[in-house]
Amino acid sequence: MIFIVKVTSNKEARVIELIAERSQKKNLNVFSVVKAHGLKGYIILEAADRESAEEAAFNLQYVKGIIGKTLTYEEIKSMLEPKVENINIEVGDIVEMVSEPFKNEKAKVTRIDKGKGEIVVSLLGASVPIPVTVKIDNVKVIRRENEGSSTEEEDSKQSKQSRDDEEEFTI
Numbered sequence: 749m750i751f752i753v754k755v756t757s758n759k760e761a762r763v764i765e766l767i768a769e770r771s772q773k774k775n776l777n778v779f780s781v782v783k784a785h786g787l788k789g790y791i792i793l794e795a796a797d798r799e800s801a802e803e804a805a806f807n808l809q810y811v812k813g814i815i816g817k818t819l820t821y822e823e824i825k826s827m828l829e830p831k832v833e834n835i836n837i838e839v840g841d842i843v844e845m846v847s848e849p850f851k852n853e854k855a856k857v858t859r860i861d862k863g864k865g866e867i868v869v870s871l872l873g874a875s876v877p878i879p880v881t882v883k884i885d886n887v888k889v890i891r892r893e894n895e896g897s898s899t900e901e902e903d904s905k906q907s908k909q910s911r912d913d914e915e916e917f918t919i
Contacts, residue, residue: 750824752790752793752814756812763810767808776804777795777797778804841857843887843890854873855870858870859879
């Protein structure tokens with residue numbers, strides 16, 4: 749059975765240690781204790797029955813209580829397993845910020861940290877290039893570096909071709 753334990757925010761790791769120690773000392777049927785990613789103030793406790801879960805968490809520092817409803821693995825699966833997202837941003841891309849404080853500013857991507865889901869950009873409008881770290885969700889790609897360079901090459905070829913065509917007509 750899986751239980752949710754309400755704890756003081758930012759004390760989840762300490763509560764996990766306390767529950768693990770108590771479970772080992774008293775030989776309780778507690779199988780796992782996990783802090784779910786993105787879930788502040790709660791930990792997930794897996795135990796054989798409600799009594800074992802309550803005894804493991806009862807009267808511990810930072811524990812506020814156990815939520816009454818038990819959960820299945822399918823209900824908490826998304827919190828425990830990391831999401832693998834296909835990040836479609838590359839170094840050199842031009843992006844537009846979609847959230848404050850740099851909303852509607854354009855920037856060039858200088859570094860990507862896929863593990864943290866962050867990118868480092870250099871603002872194009874700034875007089876001095878300052879690296880700014882932002883979440884990938886806070887930007888949208890405006891132009892790819894390889895698309896921009898190929899477009900410039902094609903433009904120069906087309907303009908040269910049009911000049912050659914004009915010369916043919918003037919002769």
